[in-house]
Amino acid sequence: xxxxxxxxxxxxxxxxxxxxxxxxxxxxxxxxxxxxxxxxxxxxxxxxxxxxxxxxxxxxxxxxxxxxxxxxxxxxxxxxxxxxxxxxxxxxxxxxxxxxxxxxxxxxxxxxx
Amino acid sequence: xxxxxxxxxxxxxxxxxxxxxxxxxxxxxxxxxxxxxxxxxxxxxxxxxxxxxxxxxxxxxxxxxxxxxxxxxxxxxxxxxxxxxxxxxxxxxxxxxxxxxxxxxxxxxxxxxxx
Numbered sequence: 001x002x003x004x005x006x007x008x009x010x011x012x013x014x015x016x017x018x019x020x021x022x023x024x025x026x027x028x029x030x031x032x033x034x035x036x037x038x039x040x041x042x043x044x045x046x047x048x049x050x051x052x053x054x055x056x057x058x059x060x061x062x063x064x065x066x067x068x069x070x071x072x073x074x075x076x077x078x079x080x081x082x083x084x085x086x087x088x089x090x091x092x093x094x095x096x097x098x099x100x101x102x103x104x105x106x107x108x109x110x111x112x113x
Numbered sequence: 114x115x116x117x118x119x120x121x122x123x124x125x126x127x128x129x130x131x132x133x134x135x136x137x138x139x140x141x142x143x144x145x146x147x148x149x150x151x152x153x154x155x156x157x158x159x160x161x162x163x164x165x166x167x168x169x170x171x172x173x174x175x176x177x178x179x180x181x182x183x184x185x186x187x188x189x190x191x192x193x194x195x196x197x198x199x200x201x202x203x204x205x206x207x208x209x210x211x212x213x214x215x216x217x218x219x220x221x222x223x224x225x226x227x228x
Binding site for chain 1: 117146148153154155156157158161169203205215216217219220221222
């Protein structure tokens, strides 16, 4: 079963705090790990992504940490802002042999002002 | 550059009916993927098309089908609708080749309600 397990289901963080969302995958054939952000009434939009040959990637306040041996990866949002309140999805993709992106169940983040 | 366009935006059907959803990808994108989104279940992969060929399929019953046309536009069909088919159906387009970082561009979805 090609699943991506995501936790927590929901998260409340104070403004300025750090938001951490965790994901785990099973299939080692996945070779691309994106995170998507979704606001109500909109489709998901790519936030940041990492390949398995890298252990960390940072873009502004967003950082992905990747542990290949544990088959786990996480999203850290530093200095969380109310505008970050959204649903976040981790995903795992196979980029060859027929594209397929499997998503986690999502984390609803609420940043309190 | 226009984004991914999905029509209709909302749809109400009754059990047993069938429905067709449409997706127009970003110009130049040859891959179209379909997802079902329900609360608590996240995005469930339905299928992916590239150059009119289905390359991958998720674990959905045969009532769910799709196709892609030569201009990359795609349609998804659900026959014999069930109450559990009520969901937001999202279409995503991408370039579809391994040299690109497979960034999916999503439409705003079609909200299907089955009564």
